[in-house]
Amino acid sequence: MVNRITGRMSGDLRRRRVGIVGYGHLGQYLVKQLQDDGLRHGLELAFVWNRDARKLVGTVPEELQLGKLTDFLERRADVIIEVAHPCIVQDHGESFLKAADFMVGSPTALADLDTELKLRKASREAGHTLYIPSGALWGGQDIQRLDDGGLLQALTVTMVKHPSSFRLGGHLGELAKGAQQERVVLYDGPVRRLCPLAPNNVNTMAAACMAAPSLGFDGVKGCLIADPNLPNYHVVEIEATGQGGFSVSTKRKNPAACGAVTGAATFAAFWSSLLVCQGHGGRVYLC
Structure with missing residues (x-):
């Protein structure tokens, strides 16, 4: 059997x-x-x-x-x-x-x-x-169930880390290096465009896109922020919107050594x- x-x-x-x-x-x-x-x-x-x-x-x-x-x-x-x-x-x-x-x-x-x-x-x-x-995607299976039922309308993933925790090149890398005194938004837009720019830093966003295939990499919005006041943890915020006024927001703090790309809980x-x-x-x- x-x-x-x-x-x-x-x-x-x-x-x-x-x-x-x-x-x-x-x-x-x-x-x-x-x-x-x-x-x-x-x-x-x-x-x-x-x-x-x-x-x-x-x-x-x-x-x-x-x-x-x-x-x-x-x-x-x-x-x-x-x-x-x-x-x-x-x-x-x-x-x-x-x-x-x-x-x-x-x-x-x-x-x-x-x-x-x-x-x-x-x-x-x-x-x-x-x-x-x-x-680090909190509530990923809930997002997947909402999407499977045809009820998910919008999804935003915001990731906030200390500037030293990013492995970035080009324009985003320069922005992160400049975030020494205050938080700086490095990117805000579709996740598909961000992934090749920050392949080591936004796997959580990519997981969200796979959990919500009706939106996918073009429909899920990603926001990447460098914050010099976060030396000991990473923050991941999820905002999902559904039909009939439904919405849910979560905020996850993941302990991480200064400069670490991956948080300890991951x-x-x-x-x-x-x-x-x-x-x-x-x-x-x-x-």
């Missing part, structure tokens, strides 16, 4: 094998969680890949190190997690989905319409799930997302 939650046959105790692509702070955290607590949750590490393989030496067992990313099939992973860079999603996401479930840690990559459509198609055809982790959120990555079939699923 098949378990409707896990998709496995009753009595099947096979662990789900997890591949980690990227070994920055978040990748290191996930690897340690899998090594320390994975077995209790029916998970085991299949492989770890990093662009600079030297970073894995001495910290990841040699047999778990993947030298060439294109060799990932040899490790027979059930779910692959990208926590590296949007280009990995664009270059390899389709191949990953043909073989396994795929959690996109850099959903800003999906602001490229061709990439989004390609991955949605691969998910449907292969029967594997394209997972979008909620990360690490635990990723681990929680991984624990539900099974049994959802060929679809996009916010976890």
